[in-house]
Amino acid sequence: MNDKYYAVIMAGGVGSRFWPVSRNGMPKQFLDILGVGKTFLQMTVDRFAKIVPKENILIVTAAKYKDLVAEQLPEIAPENVLLEPYKRNTAPCIAYATYKLISRNPDATVVVSPSDHYIADEGLFTDTVCSVMKYASTNNDLFTIGIKPTSPNVNYGYIQANKKRGFEFEGHKAYAVKTFTEKPDAELAKVFVDSGEFLWNSGIFIWNLKTIKGELENCLPNVASMFAAGEGLYYTDAEPAFINKVYEDSTSISIDYGVMEKTRKAHVFEGLFGWSDLGTWQSLYEQIPTKDADRNAVQGEHNILTKVSGSVIYEGDSKKLVVVKGLKDYMVIDTADALMICPRDDASVKEILVDLAVKDKESYL
Amino acid sequence: MNDKYYAVIMAGGVGSRFWPVSRNGMPKQFLDILGVGKTFLQMTVDRFAKIVPKENILIVTAAKYKDLVAEQLPEIAPENVLLEPYKRNTAPCIAYATYKLISRNPDATVVVSPSDHYIADEGLFTDTVCSVMKYASTNNDLFTIGIKPTSPNVNYGYIQANKKRGFEFEGHKAYAVKTFTEKPDAELAKVFVDSGEFLWNSGIFIWNLKTIKGELENCLPNVASMFAAGEGLYYTDAEPAFINKVYEDSTSISIDYGVMEKTRKAHVFEGLFGWSDLGTWQSLYEQIPTKDADRNAVQGEHNILTKVSGSVIYEGDSKKLVVVKGLKDYMVIDTADALMICPRDDASVKEILVDLAVKDKESYL
Numbered sequence: 001m002n003d004k005y006y007a008v009i010m011a012g013g014v015g016s017r018f019w020p021v022s023r024n025g026m027p028k029q030f031l032d033i034l035g036v037g038k039t040f041l042q043m044t045v046d047r048f049a050k051i052v053p054k055e056n057i058l059i060v061t062a063a064k065y066k067d068l069v070a071e072q073l074p075e076i077a078p079e080n081v082l083l084e085p086y087k088r089n090t091a092p093c094i095a096y097a098t099y100k101l102i103s104r105n106p107d108a109t110v111v112v113s114p115s116d117h118y119i120a121d122e123g124l125f126t127d128t129v130c131s132v133m134k135y136a137s138t139n140n141d142l143f144t145i146g147i148k149p150t151s152p153n154v155n156y157g158y159i160q161a162n163k164k165r166g167f168e169f170e171g172h173k174a175y176a177v178k179t180f181t182e183k184p185d186a187e188l189a190k191v192f193v194d195s196g197e198f199l200w201n202s203g204i205f206i207w208n209l210k211t212i213k214g215e216l217e218n219c220l221p222n223v224a225s226m227f228a229a230g231e232g233l234y235y236t237d238a239e240p241a242f243i244n245k246v247y248e249d250s251t252s253i254s255i256d257y258g259v260m261e262k263t264r265k266a267h268v269f270e271g272l273f274g275w276s277d278l279g280t281w282q283s284l285y286e287q288i289p290t291k292d293a294d295r296n297a298v299q300g301e302h303n304i305l306t307k308v309s310g311s312v313i314y315e316g317d318s319k320k321l322v323v324v325k326g327l328k329d330y331m332v333i334d335t336a337d338a339l340m341i342c343p344r345d346d347a348s349v350k351e352i353l354v355d356l357a358v359k360d361k362e363s364y365l
Numbered sequence: 366m367n368d369k370y371y372a373v374i375m376a377g378g379v380g381s382r383f384w385p386v387s388r389n390g391m392p393k394q395f396l397d398i399l400g401v402g403k404t405f406l407q408m409t410v411d412r413f414a415k416i417v418p419k420e421n422i423l424i425v426t427a428a429k430y431k432d433l434v435a436e437q438l439p440e441i442a443p444e445n446v447l448l449e450p451y452k453r454n455t456a457p458c459i460a461y462a463t464y465k466l467i468s469r470n471p472d473a474t475v476v477v478s479p480s481d482h483y484i485a486d487e488g489l490f491t492d493t494v495c496s497v498m499k500y501a502s503t504n505n506d507l508f509t510i511g512i513k514p515t516s517p518n519v520n521y522g523y524i525q526a527n528k529k530r531g532f533e534f535e536g537h538k539a540y541a542v543k544t545f546t547e548k549p550d551a552e553l554a555k556v557f558v559d560s561g562e563f564l565w566n567s568g569i570f571i572w573n574l575k576t577i578k579g580e581l582e583n584c585l586p587n588v589a590s591m592f593a594a595g596e597g598l599y600y601t602d603a604e605p606a607f608i609n610k611v612y613e614d615s616t617s618i619s620i621d622y623g624v625m626e627k628t629r630k631a632h633v634f635e636g637l638f639g640w641s642d643l644g645t646w647q648s649l650y651e652q653i654p655t656k657d658a659d660r661n662a663v664q665g666e667h668n669i670l671t672k673v674s675g676s677v678i679y680e681g682d683s684k685k686l687v688v689v690k691g692l693k694d695y696m697v698i699d700t701a702d703a704l705m706i707c708p709r710d711d712a713s714v715k716e717i718l719v720d721l722a723v724k725d726k727e728s729y730l
Contacts, residue, residue: 020686020688304717304721306707306716319702320701320702320703320704321385321702321703321704321721322703322704322706323385323703323704323705323706323707323714323717324705324706324707325706325707325708325711325712326707326708326711327706332704332706334704336685337684337685337686338685338686338687338688339685339686339687339688339697339699339704340688340689341687341688341689341690341692341697341706342671342688342689342690342691343690343691346690346691347690349688351671352669352671352688356669356686
């Protein structure tokens with residue numbers, strides 16, 4: 001395995017969309033919602049351990065999740081866990097990892113990835129990322145992986161590929177990027193997909209350190225200079241205090257908006273490995289591998305279901321007996337302090353969370 | 366208040382129909398399912414405390430509920446709590462109370478009543494029972510109260526009145542009884558109600574001790590003689606051992622089947638006070654007084670309901686937040702160790718309980 005290859009796994013999200021299973025104190029990446037015996041974060045680390053040496057895997061997370069990361073990933077050395085004192089979106093997160101890694105290995109090629117997504121074909125994923133890393137190690141562009149759409153999904157951002165400026169590397173198609181777009185409405189999403197030019201934005205980035213450093217300096221000079229000032233402090237006892245100050249002062253901005261949409265170096269490799277960001281209960285339901293004959297995804301062993309179909313039954317850790325009769329396409333999510341019952345396609349909890357905040361019931365958030 | 370008037374409240378039922386709220390260890394009569402601040406048993410005692418002196422109220426219950434009764438009814442003296450060592454249906458229960466009371470006051474007039482029913486008009490109930498007791502104190506027949514049906518309910522037994530042998534006492538109509546019937550099917554129930562001759566069997570009986578003693582001797586001589594043999598033992602330390610032996614040997618038979626259907630002394634007073642045996646979740650739902658604007662009966666304060674109507678939400682003692690979206694006419698019953706979700710009109714739990722017993726999950730029963 002190439003010891004110049006590094007993986008930066010972003011695990012700072014709060015994942016409130018899976019309330020009441022995910023919480024402020026226990027977001028989605030730390031959960032085994034699929035019921036496969038591993039959390040999303042653990043699965044993500046396993047995936048990249050096939051691509052980069054294990055000691056080259058970095059986790060960036062919120063300071064408050066330090067113990068959770070240590071517990072779930074005892075094999076990751078503490079100096080490889082980057083703790084963010086404040087939420088500042090992905091650009092500062094990536095800048096932190098970039099400048100810290102420069103002090104360790106300025107010749108590195110890095111894959112940056114979310115920690116809570118679903119990959120259907122792990123073999124093809126490994127193959128694709130390895131190829132793109134190989135390509136990025138000697139080509140000074142910024143690469144992202146765009147997923148070939150299987151439906152006009154309105155929950156994803158889209159990347160428009162410049163079909164006239166394409167190439168192929170080790171069997172993987174790549175294009176210069178024309179535009180990054182926000183989540184479209186249903187009509188526009190259909191236009192995107194029908195055009196054949198648009199790919200889903202997976203949030204996976206691959207580049208060599210020199211190139212991303214240069215583009216951070218070009219596109220986000222303030223952010224870049226703040227983290228650059230840490231030279232000599234990374235990997236020392238002074239790092240936490242320095243990072244605390246930088247995050248306090250830093251703007252909050254995404255890498256998409258801050259760099260990828262501005263740079264002229266953005267390229268997209270086509271990902272064909274099957275992917276979902278598992279951003280909704282609906283998408284999660286679709287990926288749960290162990291459904292019963294009535295298409296129920298059942299987590300837990302203490303239940304009696306009668307005339308129940310297409311539903312998610314989540315018992316959590318409780319030994320509670322769950323008896324359900326006559327529900328179709330519903331979610332029944334039972335946790336220690338909250339019970340949610342709702343239609344699977346109407347499981348948006350945003351207004352519920354607002355309601356809770358307004359009613360001074362933050363303990364449930 | 367007439368100190369020859371006594372009330373015998375039967376509180377030995379296991380009430381499995383309200384699983385998972387009612388349990389073997391906590392049947393319906395000991396619960397405040399209506400959310401009114403009192404259990405059914407407490408409400409029943411309050412009701413009869415307006416009719417007979419409080420020291421003349423007897424509770425007959427299963428030995429295992431001794432502590433529950435003491436806890437909920439601290440005002441009832443221990444010698445007024447009759448403990449049944451085995452389940453033997455209502456005839457032995459009534460025989461026990463009858464022979465025990467004979468040793469205390471052979472001139473008593475007694476009302477026997479279930480402990481877990483609903484009475485709409487308490488004033489009219491008091492008035493009716495007082496009149497029937499007055500009548501029964503000097504008339505040597507067996508009286509029951511039959512409820513004038515408001516629908517062809519298939520969950521009740523019916524009493525056919527002999528309209529040719531009727532009379533009126535203090536404004537209350539009474540008839541000789543033609544037949545007692547089991548629960549009819551829907552078609553027959555309609556015939557019953559349309560005929561104007563049938564009344565719902567409330568399970569409330571009123572008689573003087575001498576008359577019921579005589580009819581027990583006539584109709585159930587074995588049962589009668591066993592309890593009669595306790596003369597001199599009631600209200601002594603020897604009573605529990607004696608009762609244990611009698612119950613061990615006694616047949617299990619209802620007062621309806623064992624006495625009321627056989628005797629020629631059965632009469633029925635018409636009850637117009639509004640009554641339900643609360644035998645199903647549906648009937649319970651109908652009587653819950655505090656429904657919200659969407660006809661939801663909500664027990665508990667920690668809930669967020671969206672597009673929920675006609676439903677029962679029962680949170681038990683938990684402080685759990687219950688979030689429900691898009692349910693119509695459902696039951697959501699959450700208890701410490703079981704969660705039940707089902708249509709309100711299909712809340713029969715019989716097959717579930719069988720299932721639990723078969724699956725060696727008796728701890729949930």
